[in-house]
Amino acid sequence: MKTIQAAIAFAFILFTINPAFAQYGNGYGNGGYGNGYGGGGYGNGNGYGSGRMSQGMGGQSNFNTKPKEVPVEETVAKIMEDMKTELNLDALQEIAISNVLTESIKEQGILLKNESSSQEDKISQIQALSEVTNKRVTQFLDNGQKEKYTIYIEQRKNQTGTKKSKKKK
Template sequence: MNKTQFIFALTFILLSFNTAFAQYGYGNGYGNGYGGGMGRNSMSQMNQMDQTSSKPKEIPVEVTVAKIMEKLKPELNLDELQTIAIGNVYTDIIKSQTAIMKDEKLGQTEKSNEIKALFEVNERKVNEYLSEEQKLKYKALKEERGNDKKEKKKKKKSKKDE
């Protein structure tokens, strides 16, 4: 076998392997052959997309606090200083609550106890900025909100039972 025949044979073999691998999504081929382009890279990208899309987007703390203050300000007739101060209290509490919920070292009961303690601290701090009349309104609002939550739970349970 001379040199030219050897080079042609070698080239033919190399091109055959490249074409065979390209059909299965490997190499530089388009991946349109067997497997429909589902090579290793495509599968890992699909898995990554599934993982990222399953996580819910977190609502920024500022948005949550703005919604709370939007309800509290007219109900309690808060002035601007009270609005800012109470908004800061809620911001701190929500950030702390988020940190507790993300802490994997704590068990569910420990998390629940920590959050209850946070809400007690929150109540005391908010009451520091309110007048006596506002404190009564704030307490009534909290009780009303608690009753609304209980009613929603009852409705959910009755729908499940049906």
């Protein structure tokens, strides 16, 4: 009988102490009091807690931050701003092409988020989507604008190529 009471008392103490230590640094060894006053552990421990105090005071953790997604409409607006001046688009063409680009960018986002596809599959699907989008855009252009559009697309490809080479350096 005493062993059962001792086991229950031990379990009770164990379960009440664990949350108490967890308040000072996410458990044992992730920084905070469990790892000494010197702050250590795995990254965001500051010695007196796991960064919760610093996050509450304006600091941010580097582990859980994602780059903000730019809205599709904003991206299309920037593209259309350039394209409108380069190709001398009228209002109807501008609306039609912006709808095509919006749909294309949304599909591209879906393709990129698809985790079941390999990287090579994603690249080939995006290239195919790009070709379809270019064909759909050229349907709204006259012959002079089509020539300007092919030059515009080539310039954009060259711009992204130079950006990629700068990132590699």
